[in-house]
Amino acid sequence: MSVDLRTTVGAFALVFLAVVGVAAVGGVVLDDAPPETDAVADDHWQLDAVEPETVSEGGEVEMESSEPSNTVVVHLGSGGAGLGGGTSILPIEDGDSPADADIGSVGGVRRGVAPLTAALVENGHEVRFYGGIASREPLPSMLSDADAFVTTSPGALSATDADAVETFVEAGGRTLVASDPGGAGALTDFGSPFGVYGEAGYVYDMENNDANYLSVLVEPTGPGALTEGVEQVVFRGAAPVGTADGPATLATAETSRLSTTREAGAYGVAVRSDSLTVVGDSSFLEPENAGRADNGVLIGNVADFLVTGETPDVSFGPATGPGGAVPPGGATPPPEPPEPSGNATA
Structure with a gap:
C-alpha cells in the first residue's frame, strides 16, 4: 500500500472517530436537559374562575325605633308552638341587660324567625307565639292585647283566625305576612280585602343571584320606611306578590323569570298596604x-314597622276557643232551663 493511500485511510478513520465521539458526548449533554413542552392554558384551574359569584356579608340586625314596649304575636303554622303554645317564651327582663331570646332547637320552626324575635326582645318588646288549635289561648283573645301580628304560614290559619287577623289589620294593627311559593291562593284570600294578591309559581334568575338561580337578588323600587338603608337583599325562594294600590316595595331584576310562564321581567316580591x-x-x-347582603337591615326595618304606629282599637266579642268554639266556662252563659208548665205536678 502506498504512503498516500495509508495517509488517506488514516485521516478518514480519525474523522470518523471524532464524529462518533462528538455525537456520544452531545447525547449525554442533551439527556441531562429537561425536555421543552408547550405551555398549557390553566385558567380553568383558577378558583376565581370557577367559584360562583356571591353577595357580601351584611351587618347585624338593628332597630332604630325607641317605642315603648309592644306585644307582637307570631304564628308559624301548626308546628310553630307545642302544646300549651300562645304563652310568651321571650319575656322582658328588668335591668340594664337585654333579655335572652330563645331561638328554639336546631331546625325548629321558631328558629326560622329568630333574628326578628331576638331584635324585638332586645329592644324591650314582648313576643308571644300562637300555634293554632294547639294553643291554650285563641288568636282573637291574643290579638285583643297585641300591637302587631306576624305569620309565615297564612294558609294554616283557620277561617275564624283569618277573620280575626283581617279585623286586626282594619283596626290598624301592624301585620307582616311572609308567604312562600305555593301559598298564592291562601294569600289572595287573606289579602284581597286590602288589595293584596299572590301569583302562582316562583321567581328565579340565572344572572342576578347569590350562587344559585333560586336565590334571587332583590332591590327596592323606591324610598320608604321598609327599605331605608337597603340596597340589595337575597330571597332564597321568592313568590310574586302585588297590590292594586300601587307599585311593589321590593322587586327582582329584569333578568328574572316566573316559573309558570318562563317570562322575563321584574317581579314584585314585597308590598305594603297601610298597616x-x-x-x-x-x-x-x-x-x-x-347576614346576607342587606337582609339584616330589612329585618330591622320590619321590626321597626311592627312596633311603630297607633295602638289598634279592636274587640272580638265573647272569648272563643280555637276554631270558634266557646270554651267550657267561657263568656257565653248556658241557656236557662224552661219554666215548668201549669199542668206540671211536683
Missing part, C-alpha cells in the same frame, strides 16, 4: 340568611 306588609319569602328571616 299590612306582605313579603313573598320567609327565608330572609332565618339566621343563616339574615
